[in-house]
Amino acid sequence: MEQPLVPLVPMSHTAHIRSHRKPRRNAPSIAVRAGVAGGVLSTAAVAGASAQAFAAEPVTQTLELPTLTADLATQAAQSADATQQMAAGYQLQAEREAAAEEAAKQAEKDLAKAKKEEARKKAAAEAERKAAAERASRDSERTTLTSTDTTTAPASGSVGTVISFLKAQLGDAYVLGAAGPDAWDCSSLVQAAFKQVGVDLPRVSQDQSMVGTEVSLSNLQVGDILYWGSKGSAYHVGVYIGNGQYLDAANPSKGVVIQDLSGYPATGAVRVL
Known part of the structure; x- marks a missing residue:
């Protein structure tokens, strides 16, 4: 069989130059x-x-x-x-x-x-107990003095009256400045006792130590006034009641009591009766 003839396409005059040829684009690239x-x-x-x-x-x-x-x-x-x-x-x-x-x-x-x-x-309670004991002691002391008193004070006369008044106040309270009838200090008790027989004593112990006649402590008689401290400046007084004892308003804790001179010797004494 004869092949059909393919018409020739004229080439560009630059086609034979390699650099002037257009590259072909194939389908896969596109x-x-x-x-x-x-x-x-x-x-x-x-x-x-x-x-x-x-x-x-x-x-x-x-x-x-x-x-x-x-x-x-x-x-x-x-x-x-x-x-x-x-x-x-x-x-x-x-x-x-x-x-x-x-x-x-x-x-x-x-x-x-x-x-x-x-x-x-x-x-x-303790204070009350002591007070009760002290009252009992005073009552006992009063009973003893009433029943067995051997004081050589005369039964009658001025000295006897003084001593009787003093003993009647045993157990009374001591209060500084008091003057009876139930509370005393030392000089007011002595003053009141001697006033019972018409003897007017000074109020304070210093002046009471200056009255009467000075006597020695070895020649004391019942009723003599005892004093403690210098004469004219005494700070305490009491009354001698015989048998080496005296009665005084001692202090707030004792009151009016009887005491022994041996326990608290006096400084001096004066006699007014």
Whole structure:
């Protein structure tokens, strides 16, 4: 079979030059390029869609923010409540501790007061016991003097009257400045005794030591006035009742008593009867 003739296409006058020949593009290259172009377009489309999606997202986030903020506010409120409750608990505990401490202090004060009151009662009871014993002793002393008195004072006369008055005051109290009838000091008792027989003595012991006639302690007679301290500045006086004894308003603890000169020797003596 004869082959058909193919018409000849005239070549460019520069075709024989290699650098002037147009490169041929084959179908696969065009297809690749087309695919690349399509991919680029697809990527652009996706990017555009993504951009639109991203552009829409702030709306969604803006809608969710109030919910998130509300959660945080709730948590903050709960935390504040818990803190407040904790603070209230601490305050209550502090108040309880303060109350307990105050109660303990008050208990200590009450205990100290009770102890002090108990001690006062004991002291008062002891003082009453001693006073009762002293009263009993005085009563006994009075009974003894009444029944067994061996004083050499005369049964009658001025000296006897003085001694009788003095013994009638045994057991009376000693009170500085008092002048009877139930309380005396040393000089008021002596003054009152001698007043019974019409002898007016000075009120104070210093002046009483200056009256009458001075006598020695070795030549005492019943009714002589004894004094302690210097003559003219004596601080105590009593009356000699015989047998080495004298009667005086001694002091607040003894009152009016009879005592022995040996236990408390006098400084001097004067005689007014």
